[in-house]
Amino acid sequence: MDGSSPTARRSRQWSSPDRTSISSVLSESRNSALSHQDALAAAQAEHDRVREAAIRVYEKTLKQEEHKRLLEEEKKILEQQKQEEERIRAEERLRAEQERLRALKAKKVPQLPPEPPSPVIETNRPTIAQKPTQPTSTTSTLASILNPNAPSFGSQQLPKTNGLNGYVNGASSTPTAPTAGSQPFGHIRTTPQAHPFSVPSPFAQPSKAAAIQPNGVSAAVPTKPSVPAVADRYIDIHQNLKKLRASLLEQSKLSPVLKQRMGDMRRELRKNMGQLVGEKGGNKKQIQAIQALLDQSLSGAVPSQLVDPSNFITDKREPVEGALHNEAQLPSLFIYLLNHFSKAVINQFVNECGAQPKTADPIGVIVAMIFSKDTYLWRGKTLIDILMAKFRVVCPVLFGYHGSEKTEQGRLRLGWTKTNGVWAPEQQHTDRMKGLGAGYSAIALRNFANSKNTNPWPPSRYWTAMAKIVNTPPAEISNTQCIILRAIIELSEERFIQFYGTAAVAALRKALVEFPNKAVEKTPGVAGLQVLAQILKRDIGLDL
Numbered sequence: 001m002d003g004s005s006p007t008a009r010r011s012r013q014w015s016s017p018d019r020t021s022i023s024s025v026l027s028e029s030r031n032s033a034l035s036h037q038d039a040l041a042a043a044q045a046e047h048d049r050v051r052e053a054a055i056r057v058y059e060k061t062l063k064q065e066e067h068k069r070l071l072e073e074e075k076k077i078l079e080q081q082k083q084e085e086e087r088i089r090a091e092e093r094l095r096a097e098q099e100r101l102r103a104l105k106a107k108k109v110p111q112l113p114p115e116p117p118s119p120v121i122e123t124n125r126p127t128i129a130q131k132p133t134q135p136t137s138t139t140s141t142l143a144s145i146l147n148p149n150a151p152s153f154g155s156q157q158l159p160k161t162n163g164l165n166g167y168v169n170g171a172s173s174t175p176t177a178p179t180a181g182s183q184p185f186g187h188i189r190t191t192p193q194a195h196p197f198s199v200p201s202p203f204a205q206p207s208k209a210a211a212i213q214p215n216g217v218s219a220a221v222p223t224k225p226s227v228p229a230v231a232d233r234y235i236d237i238h239q240n241l242k243k244l245r246a247s248l249l250e251q252s253k254l255s256p257v258l259k260q261r262m263g264d265m266r267r268e269l270r271k272n273m274g275q276l277v278g279e280k281g282g283n284k285k286q287i288q289a290i291q292a293l294l295d296q297s298l299s300g301a302v303p304s305q306l307v308d309p310s311n312f313i314t315d316k317r318e319p320v321e322g323a324l325h326n327e328a329q330l331p332s333l334f335i336y337l338l339n340h341f342s343k344a345v346i347n348q349f350v351n352e353c354g355a356q357p358k359t360a361d362p363i364g365v366i367v368a369m370i371f372s373k374d375t376y377l378w379r380g381k382t383l384i385d386i387l388m389a390k391f392r393v394v395c396p397v398l399f400g401y402h403g404s405e406k407t408e409q410g411r412l413r414l415g416w417t418k419t420n421g422v423w424a425p426e427q428q429h430t431d432r433m434k435g436l437g438a439g440y441s442a443i444a445l446r447n448f449a450n451s452k453n454t455n456p457w458p459p460s461r462y463w464t465a466m467a468k469i470v471n472t473p474p475a476e477i478s479n480t481q482c483i484i485l486r487a488i489i490e491l492s493e494e495r496f497i498q499f500y501g502t503a504a505v506a507a508l509r510k511a512l513v514e515f516p517n518k519a520v521e522k523t524p525g526v527a528g529l530q531v532l533a534q535i536l537k538r539d540i541g542l543d544l
Contacts, residue, residue: 105408233314234392234399237385240311241339248336251305261302262333265293266340273344276362283362287369290341294376297333304333309378313385320380330378335386341370342387346394349439354431357438357491364442371456372448382456387443395436397484400468405478414480430483437487440465445495459499462488463507470511474518482525485511486532493536509544512536 029035252259272286296302306329310317319326345367353360370376371384392399395415403410415433417424424432444462448455469485489496489511497504512533516526536542 234385234389237312237314237389238393241335241386241389244307244312244332244335244339247307248304248332251332255303258302258304258333261296262336265297265302265333265337269293269337269340270344273341273348273363276348276366278359278362283366287366290366290370291373294334294337294341294370297331297337298375300331302333304331304336306330307332307335309335309383312389313378313381313383315381317379317381323377323380324374325378335383338370338376338383338386342390345387345439346390346436349435350394350432352435353438354433354435357434357487360435360438360442363439364446367443368446368448368456372451372453374453382454384456388457391436391440395433395440395484397433397469397481398437398440398465398488402469402472402476402478402481404476405480410478414478416480429480433480433483434487437484438491441488441492445492445499447495447498459496462496463500466507466511470515475520477515477519477521477526479521479523479525482516482519482523482529485515486525486528490532493542494540505542505544508536508542513544 248258248262252262269290272289275286276283297304308328309330312335345363348363349360353363367384367387371382371387376383393415396413397415401413403413405411405414405416411423415436416429417432423429441462444457444465445459446455446457448458466485466488469481472481489508493504493508496508500507512529516529519526533544536544
């Protein structure tokens with residue numbers, strides 16, 4: 001209303017605080033016994049509440065932990081079950097493969113019956129057994145290239161013939177075998193003469209003589225060329241070396257000195273072989289150590305029984321005037337160390353030279369030095385047949401053997417190894433053959449022109465090994481043969497040409513061009529030979 005006084009306003013901004021709680025504290029009875037009892041009761045109630053809450057949380061945590069533990073155990077059990085199931089499945093697969101392998105081993109393929117003899121009727125002549133004519137070569141041989149007046153390494157000149165089956169004057173009863181230098185890569189094959197130490201080879205084909213029919217008609221039975229008997233003699237040498245090792249073990253039981261020194265010498269020899277390097281003059285210390293071991297065994301410083309060295313060579317020897325060792329026997333420990341030296345050489349070729357063929361050269365040098373040293377000769381000739389016996393076992397292809405890689409016997413003939421009854425993987429076999437081929441070249445292609453010693457394994461052996469490979473029938477060429485052929489040629493072609501000149505070039509053409517071209521099965525090894533021919537053309541200008 002106009003002119004009237006304003007209504008009184010009540011302000012809440014500055015209201016007095018509630019002093020109820022404070023008043024209880026400031027009251028006169030705050031220190032009384034009843035007040036203390038109330039405070040204690042309130043504190044006890046709060047304590048009980050907190051304790052109960054803590055117990056509830058604790059029990060809940062325990063339950064969660066127990067649940068988590070049970071889940072983890074269940075998961076662990078499930079994983080173990082899964083692992084056991086995988087193991088059982090793997091064992092079942094292994095069992096199935098083993099049964100399959102046994103079934104394959106038990107399976108035998110029947111062999112074809114022999115071909116019926118083809119009768120050859122002769123008239124106006126007495127009935128005699130006809131000698132099968134030798135096959136002629138369909139390709140050009142190196143005989144037209146070689147100089148007949150130039151001497152070849154380790155070969156002899158053939159006597160002149162009148163063309164009647166290769167017999168001298170047409171009347172000889174025994175054919176004269178062509179040498180490696182005179183007819184290196186031709187297809188003429190002759191029956192080797194029996195060796196006084198030879199035994200029948202498990203791989204050789206039995207020869208069949210011409211049969212005489214009751215009606216007077218002779219039937220010529222075709223024969224397959226057999227492997228030279230000397231290759232089988234290497235098998236005998238290898239077995240004799242095993243017997244020698246057993247003999248040394250028996251001797252060591254009776255002689256503590258021999259037992260201790262024999263083991264030390266074997267380890268020392270193996271250690272020095274493993275320390276060979278490729279630097280010129282870098283192996284002087286190792287060579288001296290190996291020669292010292294051989295000298296000790298030969299001198300009798302470490303006593304051992306005597307053995308006949310003729311059990312470890314392929315030829316028959318008589319005493320030679322001026323030879324250091326003409327006696328009938330040598331210390332068995334000396335032959336034993338030569339055997340272990342040869343074994344170490346083979347192991348070095350296999351383990352190192354497959355991937356790095358250049359490492360074979362220093363090993364070839366020490367082999368040539370040891371087996372050519374006059375101190376280690378017997379009756380003027382080398383004992384390298386001990387090493388070659390091991391080569392024959394691990395790499396039969398170098399000695400003329402061949403076979404199919406798809407059969408058990410074929411793989412055995414090619415030197416394929418087994419571990420616990422299982423064939424080695426193909427890559428491992430390939431590396432092994434590469435190393436052995438490179439090692440064989442490092443031994444055979446050594447130049448002794450400036451040495452007073454005789455080459456223990458001359459280049460003619462290299463020529464012969466190559467010829468035996470390239471003369472394999474086209475249908476029987478294997479991948480292993482091609483691998484070895486490339487291994488013995490690669491990095492050694494220049495030394496080969498230095499020894500044989502134009503003949504070596506022709507041989508390389510036959511090995512790297514004609515041989516792979518005639519192969520029926522085009523394997524990776526066949527392609528490798530053709531590639532090597534292109535590499536030689538690119539790197540050294542050798543156009544084959």
